Amino acid sequence: MAVQQTAGPDPYFPANGDPRYRVHRYELALDYRPGPNRLSGTARINAIAGRAALTEFQLNLADFKIGRVKVDGRAPHYTHRGGKLRIRPAKAVRAGAAFTVEVQWSGNPKPVNSPWGGLGWEELVDGALVASQPVGAPSWYPCNDRPADKAAYQISITTPSAYQVVAGGRLLTRTTKASTTTWVYEQSAPTSSYLVGLSIGKYQxxxxxxxxxxxxxxxxxxxxxxxxxxxxxxxxxxxxxxxxxxxxxxxxxxxxxxxxxxxxxxxxxxxxxxxxxxxxxxxxxxxxxxxxxxxxxxxxxxxxxxxxxxxxxxxxxxxxxxxxxxxxxxxxxxxxxxxxxxxxxxxxxxxxxxxxxxxxxxxxxxxxxxxxxxxxxxxxxxxxxxxxxxxxxxxxx
Missing domain, CATH: 1.10.390.10 (Neutral Protease Domain 2)
Structure with missing residues (x-):
């Protein structure tokens, strides 16, 4: 169920999310290696500007190395600090217009700090899981981290073949090549960023x-x-x-x-x-x-x-x-x-x-x-x- 965007920042977490636009779809292509706890990813984010033109906007993303950012295929000016990826497009996005953001990132994912301890990506003894409620999603992917901004997701994740990947939604494909397997899940129902679930482990x-x-x-x-x-x-x-x-x-x-x-x-x-x-x-x-x-x-x-x-x-x-x-x-x-x-x-x-x-x-x-x-x-x-x-x-x- 789509929820109407609220007018301003979340009263409890004003640093999370950007109400000036909404996301329609995330496509995440991830590679995770459990041993060194190494995650690399590319996100393609399809979004729609709100009632005002966007001369700049932000995504939430934890302390990863940023490899590339593009808005509608063009390199913008951006800064990344304090869990915020602030982006100023080369050309302002018109009010109500669709636009696409691409982000490449890599690093060692870890939980983000919160009053309830670490939230988000959790490295296990032999695998990993995601527990994001309420503000842990940026620990592993760039997102407009507000519960009302619900979007469809496609998640492709490559891991060593000994591991199984479980995510919310329908498993589209599972492809093994050499020593790795790529799992592709589709969640077409609108989903809040904190509700994107993921578990990597050895399961029956x-x-x-x-x-x-x-x-x-x-x-x-x-x-x-x-x-x-x-x-x-x-x-x-x-x-x-x-x-x-x-x-x-x-x-x-x-x-x-x-x-x-x-x-x-x-x-x-x-x-x-x-x-x-x-x-x-x-x-x-x-x-x-x-x-x-x-x-x-x-x-x-x-x-x-x-x-x-x-x-x-x-x-x-x-x-x-x-x-x-x-x-x-x-x-x-x-x-x-x-x-x-x-x-x-x-x-x-x-x-x-x-x-x-x-x-x-x-x-x-x-x-x-x-x-x-x-x-x-x-x-x-x-x-x-x-x-x-x-x-x-x-x-x-």
């Missing part, structure tokens, strides 16, 4: 459920030694998909993949058409099943229907929290009413200093925001009744 791929009869193709990519635990922990994901399509409407993308890494992650990572879990989220006892439901629900709430800016993060997390409760209710666990009561008792004992609709950057991932968001939705459900409430959810997108 399994099919989850039966995609026949109009079902959604669902695949898991797991280290082989974790497959027995994964098979139990994610066994009910196809039923979650069926339930959420009943309650929220058709799944908004073409396919859905989950990856389990060899290493532990503090929290799972949602991306468009893809979720990443740590080895600590797989125990063979369904100990993290609520998180499986939570990340799946983000495909509707957060990914398909996206934020205009980060003040509204509760609309992502409150809906996903409530989806956990709905799954529990439908799968024989505590009802949403019981879980809402537990959340209310918990929150009543905690500080009341969080404004749900504008929590501030410091509190935007506070657990109270998740719980209170779920409570708001449960209150609306109780006031409207189930028929009207779920009709509203199905029309949300």
């Amino acid at each position: 791929t399994v099919l989850l459920g039966d995609p026949g009869l109009g079902g959604v193709p669902q695949h898991g990519h797991i280290p082989a030694h974790l497959l027995p635990e994964f098979s139990r922990d994610f066994a009910r994901q196809p039923q979650m998909m069926e339930l959420f399509q009943e309650l929220f409407g058709p799944y908004p993308f073409g396919e859905y993949a989950v990856v389990v890494t060899e290493e532990e992650l503090d929290v799972p990572v949602e991306a468009q058409g893809l979720s990443l879990f740590g080895a600590n989220h797989v125990d063979g006892a369904r100990g993290s099943e609520r998180l499986v439901a939570h990340e799946l629900a983000h495909q509707w709430f957060g990914n398909s229907v996206s934020l205009a800016d980060w003040r509204h993060i509760w609309l992502n997390e409150g809906f996903a929290k409530y989806a956990e409760w709905l799954w529990s209710e439908r799968s024989g666990g505590p009802t949403a009413q019981q879980l809402a009561g537990s959340a209310h008792r918990l929150l009543s004992s905690l500080p009341q200093d969080l404004v749900l609709a504008d929590p501030g950057r410091k509190l935007m991932f506070d657990d109270r925001l998740y719980q209170r968001g779920g409570l708001v939705l449960h209150a609306v459900r109780c006031a409207m009744g189930d028929d009207a409430f779920f009709r509203m959810l199905r029309g949300w997108g």
Whole structure:
């Protein structure tokens, strides 16, 4: 779902993104070598100027070496410092006109600093992953890093052939040449920059459920030694998909993949058409099943229907929290009413200093925001009744 651009910088991250233009499509051609953690890439970015002519504009990109920049085939003047690639075209881009930016970059990717630790590209013991929410995307590619600027993506990435590349979207081709393999993924649905997911590792791929009869193709990519635990922990994901399509409407993308890494992650990572879990989220006892439901629900709430800016993060997390409760209710666990009561008792004992609709950057991932968001939705459900409430959810997108 396309979101209308907001008029100014994001109130929480004013240094990220440029509202003077919007991107239509990114084409990323990447080469990654896990051993030396070396990334090189070329981006072709198709964009459209806003209501005013562009005499200069910016992309967000971390501290890489820049090899080349072009705007509509011509070399511009540019500077690159502080995570910003400022570009002044040789000729101003007319208001409302389409233009193309090409950027070549290379270096050793690393997370960008944030109040929550490193975000974005994370080098693993044997591979890599991307966990960008909210502002980690520039750690690995140049982008207009604002959640409302959604674009289509094609990602081509070459790695040593021992590794598998998993990205959101449809795998178009996989081509092996000598000791390397190139994977090409297409995500045609408009995607926010932070929701471009990527994982590079050594996995075994399994099919989850039966995609026949109009079902959604669902695949898991797991280290082989974790497959027995994964098979139990994610066994009910196809039923979650069926339930959420009943309650929220058709799944908004073409396919859905989950990856389990060899290493532990503090929290799972949602991306468009893809979720990443740590080895600590797989125990063979369904100990993290609520998180499986939570990340799946983000495909509707957060990914398909996206934020205009980060003040509204509760609309992502409150809906996903409530989806956990709905799954529990439908799968024989505590009802949403019981879980809402537990959340209310918990929150009543905690500080009341969080404004749900504008929590501030410091509190935007506070657990109270998740719980209170779920409570708001449960209150609306109780006031409207189930028929009207779920009709509203199905029309949300």
